Amino acid sequence: MSLTAEEVIAKFKESGALLEGHFMLTSGLHSPVYLQCALVLQQPRDAEQFGRSIAEHFQTENIQTVASPAIGGIVIGHEVARALGARFIWTERQNGSMILRRGFSVAPGERILVVEDVVTTGGSTRETVTALQASGAQVVGAASIIDRSSGKADVGVPRIALATLDVASVDPSVCELCKRGEVAIKPGSRKT
Ligand SMILES: [Zn+2]
DSSP, X not given: OOOOHHHHHHHHHHTTOEEEEXXXXXXXXXXXXXXXXXXXXXXXXXXXXHHHHHHGGGTTSOOOEEEEETTTTHHHHHHHHHHHTOEEEEEEEETTEEEEOTTOXXXXXXXXXXXXXEESSSHHHHHHHHHHHHTTOEEEEEEEEEXXXXXXXXXXXXXXXXXXXXXXXXXXXXXXXXXXXXXXXXXXXXXX
16 A cells, blocks of 8 residues: 555654754755654665555556665665666766766666655756766656655656655745744754
């Protein structure tokens, strides 16, 4: 059974992967929501269920290969590939460019699905799509567990997400929470 958007969000909250409050993101922007996807993917059984749910959208697309931007996309991309019976590869950034390394290659016309954990601006997915297309592959679509762009991110190919969050990330100068005098915290920097 495919997970509903509500079930996806519930799993994030249960695992502490979705925090609500007042946060400073890596980008420097402030947001009332912070996502740490690695926490929801700690249990392989949960990762497998997310993977199957994404795969269900692409069962009839003859996907030969799933490709993900490292590091964030690797766990979920691998699970989607398992569910589709496809090959799995990843791209990584070198000198600012997203490329295939480690001997990975794609064939001309190879049907590829690009999978990431969270789409915020869509930058990593879009760069992965572009790199694969430049190698001659046919990128059929893209997917993520969460879309936090309110559906706005354009990655150049059709895209789906298991759950879409409508949360603004704003410059601190216009942050409503800051105006109320609340201090933004940076969850990534906290050690537990
Ligand atoms: Zn703020």
